[in-house]
């Protein structure tokens with residue numbers, strides 16, 4: 246595959262954009278380095294790069310593009326909205342409509358505020374939990390990524406772990422010392438943390454199904470126990486549903502599992518591909534937010550007509566009956582084929598699949614927490630990634646990310662991907 250134009254642009258990019266990329270997870274450093282592929286166009290399940298190569302896209306822009314690229318309904322909503330002006334700085338009726346849509350899908354979000362990213366949504370839920378409880382400490386799970394605000398970059402996963410940066414530079418020790426990190430799915434560690442710091446914990450941050458060290462579901466009873474122990478200790482439970490919101494179900498993991506947090510953060514899918522975030526929860530807690538209460542949070546771009554219109558269009562599409570079942574069927578078909586091909590080629594993998602999302606770990610051990618994900622073989626993943634890419638299959642360039650199947654992936658895409666996987670594993674077996 247010829248990627249000489251990507252390579253040329255990358256050299257130019259390195260001169261003006263730090264690392265050549267506007268988000269570290271886009272770089273190919275975790276898969277051996279070199280030029281990342283510069284994309285030019287995308288439609289449905291496909292990408293085209295600047296050299297004219299076509300790819301089947303399983304990145305889905307790290308989650309938001311669940312309907313595929315340039316979906317007609319989302320496209321039309323954005324075009325129509327832009328004709329009426331793109332930013333007002335005043336409230337609009339559409340924001341109210343969209344907030345009502347979100348609340349009817351996720352009833353624990355009694356009151357909602359729109360922001361511009363998942364990072365902002367999480368950062369604000371933390372501030373709010375601190376304002377509400379009068380406490381400072383935050384409990385989080387190792388390897389879970391909650392955006393790049395100071396508190397949650399302590400022992401974060403995803404991008405930072407991929408780059409081997411356990412803690413970001415520039416975060417004061419005083420902030421890091423307010424964060425307690427324990428392994429996911431580990432109830433003993435949770436109990437211990439609560440015994441030790443229970444009366445200081447403002448909130449626990451939970452990915453109710455992990456997407457940031459690959460796809461890792463909560464073990465049965467885990468989420469219930471988190472709620473029970475944190476509530477007993479007087480803290481709040483914050484669900485980070487930035488990835489999981491509307492990914493597996495029309496609503497969140499919370500509505501799928503019938504378990505409610507106190508606060509929820511959303512992002513990604515709810516913007517239909519445009520920048521957005523949202524947080525919300527019980528009215529009594531949300532009443533602390535300005536202008537109702539003493540906790541300040543604001544945003545020039547928050548609730549802008551384009552993001553809101555794209556989000557409404559996206560959610561309307563996602564409410565079609567049978568849509569999530571179909572995504573899950575495709576996920577299962579792909580997962581089974583990958584497992585079978587790995588077995589035939591005697592390549593040890595653990596494949597975690599949930600609905601239309603999956604992660605292939607190069608390990609023969611189960612992956613239920615970050616440590617186990619870390620122990621998977623990154624070099625094997627890099628080989629897998631490169632050979633798949635050569636065949637026009639675009640995966641996230643990190644062993645910690647998920648493959649996201651979108652409604653635009655056709656049976657033919659899946660069949661083509663399965664063939665590429667077979668070829669890749671047989672090449673790897675002969676190396």
Ligand code: PMP
Pocket residue numbers: 307361362363364365367390391392393452456457485486487488512513
């Ligand atoms: N929370 C989770 C669970 C995420 O996966 C991400 C982004 N990958 C964020 C928060 C941060 O969202 P954003 O990149 O929109 O700031």
